[in-house]
Amino acid sequence: MLQKRKERKKAILALTEKCVLSSSSSSENTTPATSQHFPTREPQMIPGPSNQPPRKRGRRVLIKDHLAASLDVAKLNNRKAAIVLTSTLKSAGSDPAAFNINRSSVRRHRLKSRQKIAESLKKEFKSETPLTVHWDGKLIEDITGHETVDRLPILVSGNGVDQLLSVPKLNRGTGEACARAVYETIESWNLCEQIKCMCFDTPAVNTGLKNGACILLEQKMEKDMLWLACRHHVMEIMLEAIVSKSLSPSSGPDIQIFKRFKNSWSDIDQADYKAVSSDASSLQAVENIAAYIISFAQDQLNRYQPRDDYKELLNLTIIYLGGIPEKGIIQNASWSSPCQMDGKSNILSQDLFISPSVQIIQEETAISKFD
Known part of the structure; x- marks a missing residue:
């Protein structure tokens, strides 16, 4: 195969030299006027193999287990990870060409690192x-x-x-x-x-x-x-039934009264709130159990709670019943639970609804049934 390729190159070179010689001899026989209109063309360069030494591929391995884990935590795909690593090496004054950094190598090292970590976890867990x-x-x-x-x-x-x-x-x-x-x-x-x-x-x-x-x-x-x-899902089913009974079933993913409350949150004076003591009927319903519920909520706050919305619901319960949480009364916007919506709407009920429509009044009456 290599011999045929060499013979083909020789044939091309011989044909090119013949064309150049014939062109030069014809130009000598032409008149000066003709040579002015048709200038002699110089022979073209024939592309061939480069004389430059081949570029050596980087062999140094940069990605170790801890670096691969950091790339996973940062949620960088392989292409972006290669770009970040190359730029980091340049900024540090190192030559990126000396390292094996490209999308394929990054992917390969990350897969090996994940497999190694998974195997070590299985061996250590007993x-x-x-x-x-x-x-x-x-x-x-x-x-x-x-x-x-x-x-x-x-x-x-x-x-x-x-x-x-x-x-x-x-x-x-x-x-x-x-x-x-x-x-x-x-x-x-x-x-x-x-x-x-x-x-x-x-x-x-x-x-x-x-x-x-x-x-x-x-x-x-x-x-x-x-x-x-899961007990959380069992309680959610009960809570969903209460909301559907009070506000009628929702045809969409959002409950409109809660959506309006969320949109109006920035306009509400959060420092001006009401506790259960401001409503005589609500106070009468909880006066015998308020102290116990406050104590229970404070005890739960002292324990580990995996979710912030659980913590906020406990804080809202303490505030509404007249207590003060250990970290003070701080209102943070969270919208993941109807219980939290109900607590906030009762505490800040004077600023909850802006529109005077009959529908909003009916919804306000319905949501008060959560007390």
């Missing part, structure tokens, strides 16, 4: 206590940032144990897919014997009698387990 497996499907943005995928966080907890096992991607959000993902994760961590309970949300995909994830997981593990339905 528990002989009974464990509860938790899972909860979430629609989140994929690591590429171009699509939304269904992820299933799976973790176990027990006496002094709290370990995230995996967050697999589900192609379908069915009970069979959930059960298979949970079982394969438990089996890969060698925890089948320690798992005694299941904690889950209450949709049909988990609690179905035939194709629910709980039933199918028990079948795969070949044993009965204790079912622990």
